[in-house]
Amino acid sequence: MFETPAYAARSAAQPLEPFTLERREPGSHDVSIDIMYCGVCHSDIHQVRDEWGAGIFPMVPGHEIIGRIGQVGSDVKTFAVGDLAGVGCMVDSCRQCAPCQEGHEQFCERGASMTYNGTLMDRYTPTYGGYSTRVVVDAAFTLKIPSGLDPAGAAPLLCAGVTTYSPLRQWNCKKGDRVGVIGLGGLGHMAVKLAASMGAEVTVLSTSQDKEADALRLGAQAFASTRDDSSFRRLRSHFDLIIDTVSAPHDYNRYLSLLRPFGAMVLLGIPPEPSPLSAGALVMGNRKLAGSLIGGIAETQEVLDYCAEHGVVSDVEIIPIAQINTAYERMIRGDVRYRFVIDISSLK
Numbered sequence: 001m002f003e004t005p006a007y008a009a010r011s012a013a014q015p016l017e018p019f020t021l022e023r024r025e026p027g028s029h030d031v032s033i034d035i036m037y038c039g040v041c042h043s044d045i046h047q048v049r050d051e052w053g054a055g056i057f058p059m060v061p062g063h064e065i066i067g068r069i070g071q072v073g074s075d076v077k078t079f080a081v082g083d084l085a086g087v088g089c090m091v092d093s094c095r096q097c098a099p100c101q102e103g104h105e106q107f108c109e110r111g112a113s114m115t116y117n118g119t120l121m122d123r124y125t126p127t128y129g130g131y132s133t134r135v136v137v138d139a140a141f142t143l144k145i146p147s148g149l150d151p152a153g154a155a156p157l158l159c160a161g162v163t164t165y166s167p168l169r170q171w172n173c174k175k176g177d178r179v180g181v182i183g184l185g186g187l188g189h190m191a192v193k194l195a196a197s198m199g200a201e202v203t204v205l206s207t208s209q210d211k212e213a214d215a216l217r218l219g220a221q222a223f224a225s226t227r228d229d230s231s232f233r234r235l236r237s238h239f240d241l242i243i244d245t246v247s248a249p250h251d252y253n254r255y256l257s258l259l260r261p262f263g264a265m266v267l268l269g270i271p272p273e274p275s276p277l278s279a280g281a282l283v284m285g286n287r288k289l290a291g292s293l294i295g296g297i298a299e300t301q302e303v304l305d306y307c308a309e310h311g312v313v314s315d316v317e318i319i320p321i322a323q324i325n326t327a328y329e330r331m332i333r334g335d336v337r338y339r340f341v342i343d344i345s346s347l348k
Helices: 042-048 151-158 160-170 186-197 209-218 229-234 252-256 279-283 297-310 321-333
Strands: 002-008 017-023 030-040 065-072 084-087 090-092 134-138 178-182 201-206 222-225 239-244 259-267 288-291 316-320 339-343
Touching (some): 151 297, 252 279, 316 321
Parallel strands (some): 178 201, 201 222
Antiparallel strands (some): 030 134
């Protein structure tokens, strides 16, 4: 075991503060990563404040981790010391159940080991995330960061990137498709960039009129204010696919009316309360309402490779770790364009 500087919440009622945790020595199948950058996901706030319940404290958040390999286990053939590597939302799974065998470790029947606020597969060793200077991970759950990707801009690809890439791929987004993106935040801006890179005609649907210029800069062809009822009349039956990134309560039925027959709306956000749904909104047009989580390890590697090929990274604001509590409050206000990334050198 070795001591590792970190930032942690000691309870749901306390801000994050300096903390020292113990990392295990790398085993034969492990790599040790000296962390350079860690993205800040909105789910970090939910978990640190125990808004989803079952929080394990002290909690070290962070599941958008990029750094350099510092050590490799004796049986590791896929990484070498000095390689740029990443860790996303998971650090292990049972690897034997049907979802794991199919490359969907996020749906492991035994429950995947999440990067933080969870346990290893032994079910008692807690996991700690990337708001720290080092992490030890099984090489099978470590991602290769392609050359040419800016490490800070690539960090959010390990969560926000794969979360938006996965439904676009699942619903075969392609050139000429009309794609609507609801919300232009950390997830939404990645959905715009990725859909545009696939050749889709992208429209941002947002309550914030002041984001129109950004939507167009990010690759959207159009912007529609959802505070304006005329937007719903004008865009009725317009889209092949809608990616809904919003976690605040909103009327699914209104947005479903914007789909063409056989179109799909995919939910990425989880509002705090159930949303009423009219059967007619689906039946009248054979429309589909679906959900999508993150992606498995193979799909996460796929999005990293795709983004390297197409020059896609997240728009980030790099912060020292001492500003993390302020960054959380700014995220809640929507005061970030579009992801915070911690420079972990500020912790060393």
